[in-house]
Amino acid sequence: MRAADPALEAALSSTKIAIRDVGKVFSGKNGDVEALSRINLDVRDGEFLCLLGPSGCGKTTLLRTIAQLERPSSGTIKIRHDDPARQLSAVVFQDYSVFPWKTVRDNVMFPLVQAGVRRREARAQADHWLEMLDLGGFENAYPDKVSGGMKQRVAIARALAVQPEILLMDEPLAALDAQLRLLLQEKLLQLWQDNQNTVVFVTHSIDEALLLSDRIAVMTKRPGEIGTVFDVPFERPRDPDKIRAAPEFAVLREEIWHILRREIQEGGEA
Structure with missing residues (x-):
């Protein structure tokens, strides 16, 4: 308001x-x-x-x-x-809030692509934040294949990626x-x-x-x-x-x- x-x-x-x-x-x-x-x-x-x-x-x-x-x-x-x-602003919730049908990388890329960022740049930004959250190497994994802690790091990376x-x-x-x-x-x-x-x-x-x-x-x-x-x-x-x-x-x-x-x-x- x-x-x-x-x-x-x-x-x-x-x-x-x-x-x-x-x-x-x-x-x-x-x-x-x-x-x-x-x-x-x-x-x-x-x-x-x-x-x-x-x-x-x-x-x-x-x-x-x-x-x-x-x-x-x-x-x-x-x-x-x-x-x-x-x-x-960006919000991180308690319950992970990741899309189960998207890969780890695509989860982080999603708000960037929605905001009109070109996919190549969105991918680079997503990979940067995944590295920052110690998720390098899991870019192509789906959420059901990673731990709860990793899912939450994906959610944090997604929020930080939009700066x-x-x-x-x-x-x-x-x-x-x-x-x-x-x-x-x-x-x-x-x-x-x-x-x-x-x-x-x-x-x-x-x-x-x-x-x-x-x-x-x-x-x-x-x-x-x-x-x-x-x-x-x-x-x-x-x-x-x-x-x-x-x-x-x-x-x-x-x-x-x-x-x-x-x-x-x-x-x-x-």
Whole structure:
């Protein structure tokens, strides 16, 4: 949703995404469900921002609203589009979202071809991102012949290949085993440090958020609001092993968990 709001326009001079008083209500046969309430948040240009919160608090709904896959019931979201030649945003979902009838390469090429990129150039770009995601040699494989972790890397490569100004990621590593998740966290950290897209990243993992993000916005139980926003104090570029071992990491993890635990218990999930 976009509106000619002078205050929002002014906010966008220093931020990439300005969210003001956004609410979302879903209507169904059993009545209305208020998913989001009075969301106010700025996402800075080139920032990696994580959304944390209890299950059902509206993290995915907020991300989908930013992606314009859902319309807010109230409030306004304004996004600054700096380069009309670039795609504004790309979304990576939790469930891989790859086309089973297309090869790994063709999956990554698909949005480029749809955008009018010549097939030879699209192929070269796809192969570049497949190499970056350690998928070289699997270009001609079909999704049913590769692991879940590889499928998710295909989805990430496809999103990065269009070079979006904003990357929106909805728990992209949640379905992976613990070891592979750690490895892909480190790969995402490296890719972001190389490219510095603006990223909004939904996760349930405090450790993941601390490793990857510049700020963490902790949402309240439903209807979701922005509760506490934490600045992550670790300088970039980051060494994952040093970050995870830092005393500040443990202190901040405990502080965030204390807030999340309270929200979960008050929401009746425990």
